[in-house]
Amino acid sequence: MSISKEVIEQAHERIKPYIHRTPVISSAGINEQAGCKIFFKCENFQKIGAFKARGAMNAALSLSKADLEKGLATHSSGNHAQALARAAKLLGVPAYIVMPSTAPEVKKRGVKGFEGKIFECEPTLAARETTLAEVIAQTGATEIHPFNNYDVMAGQATAAKELFEDTDKLDVILAPVGGGGLLSGTALAAKYFSSSTQVIAGEPEGADDAYRSLKSGKIEPSQAKSVADGLLTSLGDKTFPIIREHVKEIITVSDHEIIAAMRMVWERMKIIIEPSCAVPLAALLKDKKKFTRKNVGIILSGGNVDLERACNLFVEYK
Amino acid sequence: MSISKEVIEQAHERIKPYIHRTPVISSAGINEQAGCKIFFKCENFQKIGAFKARGAMNAALSLSKADLEKGLATHSSGNHAQALARAAKLLGVPAYIVMPSTAPEVKKRGVKGFEGKIFECEPTLAARETTLAEVIAQTGATEIHPFNNYDVMAGQATAAKELFEDTDKLDVILAPVGGGGLLSGTALAAKYFSSSTQVIAGEPEGADDAYRSLKSGKIEPSQAKSVADGLLTSLGDKTFPIIREHVKEIITVSDHEIIAAMRMVWERMKIIIEPSCAVPLAALLKDKKKFTRKNVGIILSGGNVDLERACNLFVEYK
Numbered sequence: 340m341s342i343s344k345e346v347i348e349q350a351h352e353r354i355k356p357y358i359h360r361t362p363v364i365s366s367a368g369i370n371e372q373a374g375c376k377i378f379f380k381c382e383n384f385q386k387i388g389a390f391k392a393r394g395a396m397n398a399a400l401s402l403s404k405a406d407l408e409k410g411l412a413t414h415s416s417g418n419h420a421q422a423l424a425r426a427a428k429l430l431g432v433p434a435y436i437v438m439p440s441t442a443p444e445v446k447k448r449g450v451k452g453f454e455g456k457i458f459e460c461e462p463t464l465a466a467r468e469t470t471l472a473e474v475i476a477q478t479g480a481t482e483i484h485p486f487n488n489y490d491v492m493a494g495q496a497t498a499a500k501e502l503f504e505d506t507d508k509l510d511v512i513l514a515p516v517g518g519g520g521l522l523s524g525t526a527l528a529a530k531y532f533s534s535s536t537q538v539i540a541g542e543p544e545g546a547d548d549a550y551r552s553l554k555s556g557k558i559e560p561s562q563a564k565s566v567a568d569g570l571l572t573s574l575g576d577k578t579f580p581i582i583r584e585h586v587k588e589i590i591t592v593s594d595h596e597i598i599a600a601m602r603m604v605w606e607r608m609k610i611i612i613e614p615s616c617a618v619p620l621a622a623l624l625k626d627k628k629k630f631t632r633k634n635v636g637i638i639l640s641g642g643n644v645d646l647e648r649a650c651n652l653f654v655e656y657k
Numbered sequence: 658m659s660i661s662k663e664v665i666e667q668a669h670e671r672i673k674p675y676i677h678r679t680p681v682i683s684s685a686g687i688n689e690q691a692g693c694k695i696f697f698k699c700e701n702f703q704k705i706g707a708f709k710a711r712g713a714m715n716a717a718l719s720l721s722k723a724d725l726e727k728g729l730a731t732h733s734s735g736n737h738a739q740a741l742a743r744a745a746k747l748l749g750v751p752a753y754i755v756m757p758s759t760a761p762e763v764k765k766r767g768v769k770g771f772e773g774k775i776f777e778c779e780p781t782l783a784a785r786e787t788t789l790a791e792v793i794a795q796t797g798a799t800e801i802h803p804f805n806n807y808d809v810m811a812g813q814a815t816a817a818k819e820l821f822e823d824t825d826k827l828d829v830i831l832a833p834v835g836g837g838g839l840l841s842g843t844a845l846a847a848k849y850f851s852s853s854t855q856v857i858a859g860e861p862e863g864a865d866d867a868y869r870s871l872k873s874g875k876i877e878p879s880q881a882k883s884v885a886d887g888l889l890t891s892l893g894d895k896t897f898p899i900i901r902e903h904v905k906e907i908i909t910v911s912d913h914e915i916i917a918a919m920r921m922v923w924e925r926m927k928i929i930i931e932p933s934c935a936v937p938l939a940a941l942l943k944d945k946k947k948f949t950r951k952n953v954g955i956i957l958s959g960g961n962v963d964l965e966r967a968c969n970l971f972v973e974y975k
Contacts, residue, residue, distance in 0.1 A: 362680070383927045445924070602964065606763070609701045609960035611927040642927035646920065650968030 342493050342581075344531040347524075350397045350493040351500060357396045357429060361385050361498075363505045368607045373623060375630040378509065380502040380638045383612050387421040387449060389641030390498045390521055391485070395422035397494030398483045399430055407432055410480035414438070414460075414467035417446040417569060418641050419485035424455030435480050437471045439463075443568070445645045486520030487575025496524030502636050503533040510633040513619035515640055516540040516549045516589065517570035519578030525638060526585035536636070540582075540589045541622030543567045543597065549574055549582065550589040566594045566652055569615030569641065590622035597621045598656035601649075604639075613644040614652065660811050660899075662849040665842075668715045668811040669818060675714045675747060679703050679816075681823045686925045691941060693948040696827065698820040698956045701930050705739040705767060707959030708816045708839055709803070713740035715812030716801045717748055725750055728798035732756070732778075732785035735764040735887060736959050737803035742773025753798050755789045757781075761886070763963045804838030805893025814842030820954045821851040828951040831937035833958055834858040834867045834907060835888035837896030843956060844903035854954070858900075858907045859940030861885045861915060867892055867900065868907040884912045884970055887933030887959065908940035915939045916974035919967075922957075931962040932970065 361381045370376055382390035399411055410433035411423050420436045427434035434455040438447065439462035450457055460470040475482060484491065498521070499512060512529055516522040522540050529536045542549050543565035551559040558579050563571040574582065592600075601617035603624075604610060619637045623630055679699045688694055700708035717729055728751035729741050738754045745752035752773040756765065757780035768775055778788040793800060802809065816839070817830060830847055834840040844856045860867050861883035869877040876897050881889040892900065910918075919935035921942075922928060937955045941948055 388927060605929060605964060609706060609929040611923055611929060646923060646968075646971050650964075650971065653964050653968065 341489055342496070342527055346493050347496045347500060347528060347531060350490070351497040353400050354393055354396045354494060354497065357386070358392055359385055360501060363502060364608065366608045369603060373630065374627055375633045375635050377623070378502065378506045378634070378636045379608070380498055380636060381610065382498055383610060383616060383639050383642030387418065387425050388643045389418035389422065390495055390638065391418040391422035391641070392425065393497050394491035394494035394520060394524070395419060395426045395483060398488055398490035399423070399426040401490045402481060406481050410435060410478055411483050412436070412471060412475050412478065412480040413483050413485060414471045415485045416442050416571070418643055420455065421446060421449035421453065423483055424450045424453035427455065428453045433478070433480070435474045435478060437467055437474060439467065443643070443645050443648060445643055449643065484575070486518035487577045489577060492520050492524045492578065494524070495521045496528040498638055499525040499528035499636070500532050502638065503528065503536070506634070506636060508634065509533060509536045509636040511537045511539055511630060512636040512638070513539050513541060513623060514638045515567070515570055515615055515618040516542050516582070517546070517615065518572040519549065519574045519582050521638065521640060522586060523578040523581040526581055530585055537587045538585055539587055539622070541618040542589050542591050543570055543618060544591045544593050546571050547591045550591050552579060553583060553586070553589060565597070567597055567615040567618055569613065570618065590626050592618060592621040592625055595656050596625055598652050600624060602653060611642045611644070612639055613641050616640045616642065659807055660814070660845055664811050665814045665818060665846060665849060668808070669815045671718050672711055672714045672812060672815065675704070676710055677703055678819055681820060682926065684926045687921060691948065692945055693951045693953050695941070696820065696824045696952070696954045697926070698816055698954060699928065700816055701928060701934060701957050701960030705736065705743050706961040707736035707740065708813055708956065709736040709740035709959070710743065711815050712809035712812035712838060712842070713737060713744045713801060716806055716808035717741070717744040719808045720799060724799050728753060728796055729801050730754070730789060730793050730796065730798040731801050731803060732789045733803050734760050734889070736961055738773065739764060739767035739771065741801055742768045742771035745773065746771045751796070751798070753792045753796060755785055755792060757785065761961070761963050761966060763961055767961065802893070804836030805895045807895060810838050810842045810896065812842070813839045814846040816956055817843040817846035817954070818850050820956065821846065821854070824952070824954060826952065827851060827854045827954040829855045829857055829948060830954040830956070831857050831859060831941060832956045833885070833888055833933055833936040834860045834900070835864070835933065836890040837867065837892045837900050839956065839958060840904060841896040841899040844899055848903055855905045856903055857905055857940070859936035860907050860909050861888055861936060862909045862911050864889050865909045868909050870897060871901060871904070871907060883915070885915055885933040885936055887931065888936065908944050910936060910939040910943055913974050914943055916970050918942060920971060929960045929962070930957055931959050934958045934960065
């Protein structure tokens with residue numbers, strides 16, 4: 340395992356000029372319904388509307404000057420794409436983003452807004468990888484993987500680090516899990532900065548590969564069927580070992596539970612979160628007893644959702 | 658005019674234990690589109706989701722003990738109703754709320770959540786007033802008018818007072834105008850706490866009674882046709898003179914402009930505001946040149962909107 344406490348501290352110093360220190364907020368109404376005290380770390384207010392701004396920026400700033408100048412490349416269904424495009428723009432280098440044609444419009448607009456060059460492909464992993472390999476061959480750009488990259492993981496760890504700094508002792512911290520970049524970073528931040536805090540993940544039932552991977556002891560493929568479109572990928576060989584060692588439990592939730600939690604945050608907290616972001620709260624509400632009277636941190640991962648899509652989800656899952 | 662600087666300062670001290678000091682936030686994206694620097698005072702994060710918590714609480718705390726014990730009563734289409742029910746609950750007295758049958762469901766639920774007793778009536782001013790008079794005759798409760806009440810107006814003034822305290826010099830401050838409680842309070846706060854700041858209001862075209870009242874020099878009736886359901890009433894005899902004296906200009910906006918501004922805030926700032934709350938930003942965007950390169954404060958008045966209604970509005974006014 341190659342991410343030390345110092346690596347995370349250095350990542351934090353490195354990216355601080357480029358990211359928001361996002362607020363931590365609570366809702367009396369949600370606390371009452373949940374039976375515990377929840378501290379929400381609002382990464383939906385982060386630059387580009389998601390925690391991914393942290394990891395992408397750290398990875399970009401960790402490259403050599405020669406590599407950086409050739410540009411950054413990735414395939415991503417969304418927030419990482421915007422995050423990388425933003426990092427490239429701030430550093431004055433090109434970003435090459437391979438996106439599935441099915442990616443939400445709001446996320447494509449986000450990439451274009453940062454002058455990222457989009458290469459659309461079929462929404463399969465094979466198509467993404469082939470297209471990305473072609474782009475890299477042509478440009479010499481460096482691939483920055485959305486999660487299976489130690490610099491990215493160290494960057495994502497800084498969200499939980501800030502949450503620990505800004506709250507009294509948390510009994511539990513909850514994060515969502517897709518590829519495991521945020522979750523592995525959160526687990527390492529807990530280990531180094533709040534070692535008595537348990538780390539629990541929320542995962543969609545229809546993409547419960549991390550849950551199954553913890554059971555089987557090997558990386559399982561994802562069925563990739565959930566409204567939580569940011570959490571459809573499987574774990575990586577860099578994220579899985581950290582999650583296996585440091586994450587206490589993964590709680591899976593249905594799409595109905597995800598959208599109900601999303602609605603609760605929109606209505607009670609007056610803030611906008613995307614479906615993937617609602618997964619940890621949905622997990623907490625599903626398994627309330629586990630959290631009774633505890634201090635719980637939740638990383639609100641992002642707020643990038645097409646309003647039209649969100650509205651349709653609220654109707655469909657009412 | 659019976660609201661002095663000291664009255665507002667005392668109101669602020671009186672209500673501080675019962676309200677949030679709401680955050681002031683900015684959006685680089687919106688600033689870029691607007692061509693000025695906007696400081697949003699987030700009263701959508703206020704208790705009960707709107708600035709009305711301030712005025713209602715100040716009015717309740719200003720009553721004699723004997724009057725307070727008989728309870729508080731009002732007719733209100735929404736946020737003031739919740740605010741008064743909350744004030745009554747916190748002070749352990751009954752709240753009697755006359756509401757039009759057409760009031761949004763989310764606002765009725767809010768009143769019931771604070772154990773306010775709802776009396777539904779036809780959505781006409783006559784029906785509201787008759788029903789309220791009956792309730793007061795039966796209970797001995799004190800009417801707390803939603804806006805035409807000096808204690809309420811002094812309470813609403815505290816939002817702008819905080820915004821002035823938390824920002825560098827503002828060239829302009831913008832608020833919406835319905836009955837004029839928030840606008841008159843904002844104008845007085847500017848006069849006393851930031852005298853070089855101009856006060857401008859936004860008003861729906863379909864309820865432009867304040868705009869017409871400023872022209873004619875007398876209180877004009879409202880046509881009451883707008884998506885901004887919190888701004889449909891006419892000015893009161895206590896709010897109008899203050900507005901006439903201290904408000905520089907009223908900019909009117911169409912329902913399309915209101916919903917476009919609301920969408921911009923939801924998408925760019927990831928926060929939820931109700932249609933009435935989007936009116937000042939809509940006014941600024943409509944009349945951009947007036948604000949070029951200025952520091953502008955905007956009171957975001959509230960975030961209580963049924964998600965289903967908001968979604969329908971986004972579709973209808975796309």
